[in-house]
Amino acid sequence: MAEDEQTGDADNADDPADTDGRPALADQRDVESVYQPAEDSDLLARAAYEQVGEGDRVLDVGTGSGYVAATMGEAGADAVGVDVNPLACRQARENSVWVVRGNLLEPFRDGIFDLVTFNPPYLPTPKEKEWDDWMEHALSGGEDGRRLVDPFLASVGRVLAPDGAALLLVSSLTDPDAVCEYGREHGLTSARVASEKHPYEELSVLRFTQE
Numbered sequence: 015m016a017e018d019e020q021t022g023d024a025d026n027a028d029d030p031a032d033t034d035g036r037p038a039l040a041d042q043r044d045v046e047s048v049y050q051p052a053e054d055s056d057l058l059a060r061a062a063y064e065q066v067g068e069g070d071r072v073l074d075v076g077t078g079s080g081y082v083a084a085t086m087g088e089a090g091a092d093a094v095g096v097d098v099n100p101l102a103c104r105q106a107r108e109n110s111v112w113v114v115r116g117n118l119l120e121p122f123r124d125g126i127f128d129l130v131t132f133n134p135p136y137l138p139t140p141k142e143k144e145w146d147d148w149m150e151h152a153l154s155g156g157e158d159g160r161r162l163v164d165p166f167l168a169s170v171g172r173v174l175a176p177d178g179a180a181l182l183l184v185s186s187l188t189d190p191d192a193v194c195e196y197g198r199e200h201g202l203t204s205a206r207v208a209s210e211k212h213p214y215e216e217l218s219v220l221r222f223t224q225e
């Protein structure tokens with residue numbers, strides 16, 4: 015979709031008080047077309063920085079501005095990002111991040127990454143609030159918040175090197191136990207490596223490895 019088709023009129027949106035006071039999707043429309051680093055990005059970036067070493071091959075899925083990928087680059091990793099939003103790809107490139115436009119892990123070969131990170135769109139969003147603009151792609155996790163988490167977990171094992179791992183940002187809004195259970199069903203063991211409480215949610219970083 016063209017850039018000028020991506021902005022909607024926030025005045026027409028309902029007041030979505032169903033996010034328990036957390037800044038809602040409608041509040042963030044007409045503001046940005048690319049998700050800018052926030053507390054979730056920062057928690058994931060700090061966890062990733064601890065886990066990567068010089069020369070590691072790493073992938074940041076849904077890279078947005080490229081913040082997490084750039085942080086892994088600062089730790090010496092060979093980082094690439096992927097995003098479905100062409101405006102995000104442009105911004106990540108401006109921030110010196112190698113980036114591919116694509117869907118989740120689809121553009122990548124099997125078994126090549128030492129670490130894959132993902133800060134997914136996760137706000138639970140009822141169907142009637144879906145507008146199909148870029149901010150929605152960045153924030154909406156569908157009805158249960160796991161719209162992209164599930165396909166990510168179902169396919170991340172394919173691109174991981176034998177000792178590779180994935181770091182996934184999850185919120186208490188999207189049932190982390192269900193996320194771990196879904197990972198288990200797809201051959202992944204999980205461990206919580208970071209967490210942070212915020213007024214309306216608890217954010218965690220889960221580390222997944224292949225069983």
Ligand SMILES: C[S@@+](CC[C@H](N)C(=O)[O-])C[C@H]1O[C@@H](n2cnc3c(N)ncnc32)[C@H](O)[C@@H]1O
Nearest residue numbers: 049051055076077078097098099117118133152
């Ligand atoms: C919550 S934002 C995170 C942005 C950035 N990683 C950060 O932490 O600041 C989620 C990102 O996922 C991207 N995204 C949404 N659906 C995607 C898909 N199917 N494949 C790749 N990226 C996707 C969005 O465009 C958005 O940039």
